[in-house]
Amino acid sequence: MPDYIAQDIRRAGDWTGSFELCVMSYDERFLRRKVIQTVHGDSLLVDLAQTTSLNNRDAFLLTDGRLIEIIAADEELYEVTGDLTRLAWHIGNRHTPCQIEETRLLIQRDKVIGHMLEHLGGAVRPISAPFTPEGGAYGHGRTHAHEHGATAHDH
Numbered sequence: 001m002p003d004y005i006a007q008d009i010r011r012a013g014d015w016t017g018s019f020e021l022c023v024m025s026y027d028e029r030f031l032r033r034k035v036i037q038t039v040h041g042d043s044l045l046v047d048l049a050q051t052t053s054l055n056n057r058d059a060f061l062l063t064d065g066r067l068i069e070i071i072a073a074d075e076e077l078y079e080v081t082g083d084l085t086r087l088a089w090h091i092g093n094r095h096t097p098c099q100i101e102e103t104r105l106l107i108q109r110d111k112v113i114g115h116m117l118e119h120l121g122g123a124v125r126p127i128s129a130p131f132t133p134e135g136g137a138y139g140h141g142r143t144h145a146h147e148h149g150a151t152a153h154d155h
Contacts, residue, residue, distance in 0.1 A: 002035055002045035005063045009048070012057035018069035022060070025073045026097065026108070026131040029054040038068060056132050072130035078114050079129075080105040082122035090120060097133035106131060 004020075021039045028036070032051040036044050046060060056072035080087055081104050088105055091098045096113055099106035107113060108131065114124045 003042035004038075004044045004060075004066075004068065006044060006046050006060035006068065007048065007063060008061040009052065009054065010059045010061055010067065012055055012059075015059050015061075015067055018059055018067040020068045021071055022068055023071045023073045024054070025075055026133065029070065029072070044068060053135070056130060072132050074128045075131045076109045077106045077127050077129055077131055078109055078117075079125045079127045080107065080117055080122050081125075082117075082120075087117055087120060087122045090116065097131075099131060099133045106133070 020042070022036055022044065023039060024036070030051065030053050031046060031048070033047050034045075036046060038044055044060065054070050056070065058070045059067040060070065061067060080091075084100075084103075084105060088098060088100060091105065091107060091113070094113065096107055096110070106127075106129065109126060118124050
């Protein structure tokens with residue numbers, strides 16, 4: 001039996017007052033139903049109505065009304081610098097999640113993509129940092145990979 005149950009979320013900025021935290025990777029923050037651990041070792045059953053992409057500072061709304069904050073975990077990434085417009089186009093063309101910042105791009109470590117970006121003149125440096133890439137087309141967040149033609153509403 002889980003210590004807590006969450007059937008809904010609150011988006012970052014729309015809530016205050018969490019009593020606990022869950023630190024989750026980018027891949028872990030895409031879920032519908034799963035048991036996860038809080039930072040203090042308690043179990044949380046997440047049982048959402050649909051598969052949802054969770055962001056840093058969102059919160060799980062527990063059935064008792066309390067909140068557990070979601071923190072983006074540090075991950076093994078590549079920091080990419082250079083001609084960001086051109087490099088971002090090539091990253092997007094390969095459907096690779098990308099965190100776009102003013103002076104750099106961040107992607108999950110992938111040696112093939114890293115080598116391609118270096119070949120295109122980008123500087124690629126391994127780092128460890130939270131990963132919060134841009135949402136998918138039309139601002140609906142991510143969908144299941146390789147489901148071209150589907151919209152976020154189909155999931």
